[in-house]
Amino acid sequence: MFNSRNAGATQVQPTSPVPAHAIRFRTPVVETPAVFLITRWVWRLLRSVVLAPFRFPVAVSTVAGVVATVHYLGWVWLSLGVALSGAGLAGWWWRWPLSFRSLVVLRALATWRWLWVYRRHWQPVLVVAGLAESYQERQYLPQVKSVTCSEWADRVRVRLVAGTSPADVENRVVELAHGFAAPSCRVTVLGPRDVVLEFPRRDLLAEPLDALPIPDEVDLCALPMGLREDGQTWRMRLHGTHVLTVGVTGAGKGSVIWSAIRALLPAIDDGTVRVWAIDPKRMELSYGRPLFARYADSAETSVALLESAVEQMQQRAARYAGRQRTHTATADDPFVVVILDEVAFLTAYHPDRDIRRRAENAIATLTSQGRSVGFCVLAALQDPRKEVMNLRNLFPDKVALRLDEASQVDMVLGEDAHERGANAHLITPDVPGVAFVRLEGSPIPVRVRAAYVTDDDIAAMVAEYGPSPGLRSVPGEGVA
Ligand SMILES: Nc1ncnc2c1ncn2[C@@H]1O[C@H](COP(=O)(O)OP(=O)(O)O)[C@@H](O)[C@H]1O
Ligand SMILES: [Mg+2]
Structure with missing residues (x-):
């Protein structure tokens, strides 16, 4: 005999407790009488007609004008009116x-x-x-x-x-x-x-963007970097901040770094800006070496360069103490931009623990104390996860190029960036240089594309600007 108590929850009961002839509940089908439907349609039609002049004033007055002209004056006058209106519009277009x-x-x-x-x-x-x-x-x-x-x-x-x-x-x-x-x-x-x-x-950013013209005057708070999706120039601040550029291999981190260097050229030339470059991969920055006041590629020289930057920064801070609260870039007190390509190579991947620790300490000190005394770190990173780079919060400004996962977007641009449309993980590989950034004073991430500075452009930049007289006098201090 079937035992309903032991049956599984999904099993169909063979005997229903409700007899077949018992009352069954059905949803009543109520048909709206036609008169109500027709009244509603008529009401909607009337309402649209009455509201039309308010909702579409130009369209309604044009139609009314045409009908009135034809009715009272005839087709000849209508043709004349159309010709006059056309001429008026053409004149408007031509003049304004x-x-x-x-x-x-x-x-x-x-x-x-x-x-x-x-x-x-x-x-x-x-x-x-x-x-x-x-x-x-x-x-x-x-x-x-x-x-x-x-x-x-x-x-x-x-x-x-x-x-x-x-x-x-x-x-x-x-x-x-x-x-x-x-x-x-x-x-x-x-x-x-x-x-x-x-x-x-x-998509204004679908096509690659040629390197932007080198500005005559360098505004360290608004360096021209590329294009925003609204067609305006994407400008980036370096003075008074630090910038972390994150993206997978081939995302175009190099174009962000080189666009910034390009925008700094006149200031590098007159000695008010010095670029110190660290290039662990020896691929990205070595090409423009004569433009840099300092350059390092091995781990040991890179850390020495970072520590030397910390020392100079602290000396400057000591000099400013109690006298000066902000930095103005001059030839005596230049703005120093420390460019660090593939920063995780030093802070996470290098096998020597001492190198990792020293690099991390130096970067942390530079980023936490350097802003007001004219030291800026512009770093590039592939993997934004905490294990790899726990210094990312020390960088006030970030550029999110193509990323692997949605969760990384918030790691780079801050909480809710992904929700607000910063889909850096959906950027396709065929548009390197496209990134999301947060512009100053707005929480909404903006899509941008960095201009592409080619090897030929870099060669031309080196030929014109490097090495400048200001750079040659900088002592090497054992840094390669
Ligand atoms: N802004 C850009 N516009 C167009 N193409 C770019 C841009 N940036 C990079 N590329 C192309 O993508 C390649 C990889 O760029 P790269 O900057 O070396 O990537 P990453 O440093 O992020 O690994 C470049 O060789 C170049 O061909
Ligand atoms: Mg690179």
């Missing part, structure tokens, strides 16, 4: 091209993008991305409030459904970008229920 572009072209484009992309695909994309609950219930769909276009991106202002938060949207940026065929999606939070989604229309 910028305002014509922003007030006419970009607005027309925004309307087109709203109709053709966002309105058409909004519901399916949001449902598939998990941001809307059902295909049927409109009230569970976030609403597009407006679409505006800048030269490079669409900005879609969205009112979220009550019960969802901007963080939900931030977690779906990859799906949204795919859904609207954009290279990326960035979320700006305006309020608890209002966000702006920014979709670039095309």
Whole structure:
């Protein structure tokens, strides 16, 4: 006999305790009477007609103008009006091209993008991305409030459904970008229920960028490095900070280092900036050796160079003590940039424990005390995990090139960077030099691409700027 007590939880009971003829509950099917549906459609139609002049003033007044002209004046006058309007627009475009572009072209484009992309695909994309609950219930769909276009991106202002938060949207940026065929999606939070989604229309960073022109004046707080995804120049600060550049092999760490060196050239030339270079792989920096005040490649000389930097920094700090709180780069007190390629080679991978310890101590001292006295460390690293580099928090500024895993993004750029769209782990190998950075004063990571300084560019830089008179007088102190 079947014993229901011993049966597994998933087993079907052979005898139901409820007899077959007992009452069964069914969801009642209530059909809405047609009159209600028709009333609702009519109400919606009327509301759209009444609101149309307010929602689309230009389109409605144009149509009204055309109809009124044809009705009262005839086709000849309409043709004349069209020709005059066309001439007016052409004149506007010719005389004030910028305002014509922003007030006419970009607005027309925004309307087109709203109709053709966002309105058409909004519901399916949001449902598939998990941001809307059902295909049927409109009230569970976030609403597009407006679409505006800048030269490079669409900005879609969205009112979220009550019960969802901007963080939900931030977690779906990859799906949204795919859904609207954009290279990326960035979320700006305006309020608890209002966000702006920014979709670039095309990827300005897809093509490699030639080395930027060498500036006439060097601004140590804004060195031109490459391009931002919004088309502006990516500028990086070195004075008063330290920069850690992280990326897998081939991610383009060299292009970040060389773009910075290139931007410093006039200051290297006049002696107000000195670059000390450490190149454990002997691949990256050796090519530009005459540009550097100091250069080291073996572990022993590299550590000696770092310790010598610490000593000079401390001497300068002692000189400044009580007299001067900030550093201004001069030929007597130059700004010293210590460039460290493949820093983990010294701090983690080197077999000699003493070398590792000394290197780590020197880097920690330089980064924690050097900022205000004109010493900066610009380091490159492949693996941001703590075991390999526990000094990364001493670098206030970071550049996240292509990384292996999503978790590494937050390690490099700080908590929530990944959620805010810094998808450094999704950068493809075919775009070396593309990175995410946080710009000063903004928590939102920005995608950038470093300009590519080729070997020929470096050769030309060396021919023009190195070795400068200021550099030759620097004593070597046994450093290679
Ligand atoms: N900014 C860039 N733009 C275009 N190509 C680049 C850029 N940076 C690097 N590359 C290409 O990628 C290769 C590897 O770059 P590299 O800087 O040596 O990588 P990493 O130092 O991160 O291992 C270079 O030889 C070059 O061909
Ligand atoms: Mg390299």
